Amino acid sequence: MIKAGKLRRKECEGCNNLENFDTTTWIERPRKLIKTVRWIPPDTGWLKLNIKGVWNRAGAGAGGIFRDASSNIVRCFIRKVTAASALDAELQALSLSLEMVTGRGRKVWIESDSKEVISLIQLNKPGPAHLRHQTTFIQNKLKEVVAKYSHCYNVGNNAAEYAAKLGSPENGQQEFDRDTAPAMIKALVRMDQLNMPNFQFLRH
Numbered sequence: 562m563i564k565a566g567k568l569r570r571k572e573c574e575g576c577n578n579l580e581n582f583d584t585t586t587w588i589e590r591p592r593k594l595i596k597t598v599r600w601i602p603p604d605t606g607w608l609k610l611n612i613k614g615v616w617n618r619a620g621a622g623a624g625g626i627f628r629d630a631s632s633n634i635v636r637c638f639i640r641k642v643t644a645a646s647a648l649d650a651e652l653q654a655l656s657l658s659l660e661m662v663t664g665r666g667r668k669v670w671i672e673s674d675s676k677e678v679i680s681l682i683q684l685n686k687p688g689p690a691h692l693r694h695q696t697t698f699i700q701n702k703l704k705e706v707v708a709k710y711s712h713c714y715n716v717g718n719n720a721a722e723y724a725a726k727l728g729s730p731e732n733g734q735q736e737f738d739r740d741t742a743p744a745m746i747k748a749l750v751r752m753d754q755l756n757m758p759n760f761q762f763l764r765h
Contacts, residue, residue: 593762599717612651612671613651613721616649622729625658635738636736636737639734652695656695662702662705672711673710723749
């Protein structure tokens with residue numbers, strides 16, 4: 562019964578001679594933990610940039626959203642890109658975003674749900690050989706701004722992800738401001754602005 566999984570650890574508490582039975586079925590399965598994730602606005606004088614690149618067989622897209630200390634959209638974009646991997650699409654999203662930054666010395670907080678992208682720019686790594694033209698461009702653009710970086714869970718990057726997915730079937734690049742941004746992007750940004758939580762499921 563124990564081996565068949567019919568009797569669990571709880572039912573056998575207090576029993577003697579359990580060492581004579583196969584209790585390997587009692588190995589606990591990993592439990593899922595729920596983490597609350599909220600978008601955090603930048604300090605006054607800073608812009609926060611959330612980026613996302615999406616890539617699959619159907620195509621690739623890039624999106625980026627700049628927000629101010631009041632969590633309002635300053636600028637955002639969607640664009641269809643040609644990419645060889647998810648990392649390629651993510652780096653293109655960052656490159657395109659940095660091209661939109663005007664004014665030397667601007668303070669920009671860059672956030673992405675790609676740990677690889679954040680690691681590359683934080684540690685000033687060149688990255689894979691076929692993407693070094695992109696990482697070089699990014700590193701040169703970052704010299705023109707005051708930047709800080711953070712990784713976020715995917716659920717904390719919903720607005721940028723929607724922008725990237727919206728960009729994947731589009732032709733060319735489209736840029737928007739607070740008033741002209743697509744309705745769904747406005748709605749997702751508004752949820753962040755209201756400090757609405759998202760939930761990330763983690764394995765314990």
